[in-house]
Amino acid sequence: MKPATETVPLRDDAQDDRSQLIREALYNAIVERRLAPGTKLIETEVGELFDVSRTVVRAALQMLAFEGLVKIERNRGAFIAYPSPDEARQIFESRRVIEPEIAMRATERMAMADIDMFRSHLREEERLLAERGPNARRAAIKASGDFHLMLAAVAGNQILERFMRELIARSSLVIALYGQSGASSCARSEHADILGALIARDGKKAASTILHHIDHIEEDLDYRAAGNAPLRQALRL
Structure with missing residues (x-):
């Protein structure tokens, strides 16, 4: 049995x-x-x-x-x-501390394969931004955040990469809650400017460009749910 x-x-x-x-x-x-x-x-x-x-x-x-x-x-x-307005400010303050250092490190470590990867990613961002509809917009939003995570990966510090993964997700919450425009949080030309500085091996310019970029993202916040x-x-x- x-x-x-x-x-x-x-x-x-x-x-x-x-x-x-x-x-x-x-x-x-x-x-x-x-x-x-x-x-x-x-x-x-x-x-x-x-x-x-x-x-x-x-x-x-x-x-x-x-x-x-x-x-x-x-x-x-x-x-x-x-996130409260105060927490939102702290999130972007943290990004201002961490991301310029990531950009500097990425400048030193950037290989041709990385450049090709970023160029391909920017083309995909452009394609998604040109499309209409909620699904394309959501994909563009994710691709925008992925650019920053790719930068952290190239920088080669796994701890910083983990911090960035959390900060990008929490930034997305803040933008969803307080963003004015409803557009992607990253202007399409600014990622190209950051990549240009990386390709030129200009770490200081890469750091300053990414700071300007973060300022631009935060300027779009007006604390409406x-x-x-x-x-x-x-x-x-």
Whole structure:
């Protein structure tokens, strides 16, 4: 007689993989501004969307909370972080401290393969900015943030790269909440100016250009809130 079939629980590493997958989906939705600041993340709803337990969802939310992208409140649940004006200023102040150094380091380490990669990325940014429709706009927003993450990767410091990943995501929250124009946070010519300085091996110019670029992004903020999208729509499920 065959023994009764038992449900085998997920192993710890399988749970970690699922939690990381959910964390990545939520992260991308935040960066692309498909999930607005203040959106409530209901564990059961997220679990149903991904067909996982609340334990797996909770681990993903805790990862995002550690990165400052989600706020977990006792007896209320988890919410996409809703940065205050003061926190918004601190985020951009942090970028002004970190990104010029990243630009200087990237100038020293830039190889021809990196230049080709950046040029290809700028062409993709141009293509996305020229297209119409919400999907193209969201892709352009993500590509804009990816430029800064690519710069951090070329700089070769994994700690700085990790900081930048958090800062770019948190900047996206701030822009979603307070941005005036609704356009991509990065003017299309400014990334090209930064790349030009990198190609010229002019670290000081690269640093000053990126500072101007960050100033330009922050000038577009006026502290007005944006609306929320349904969770299923935001996660494209």
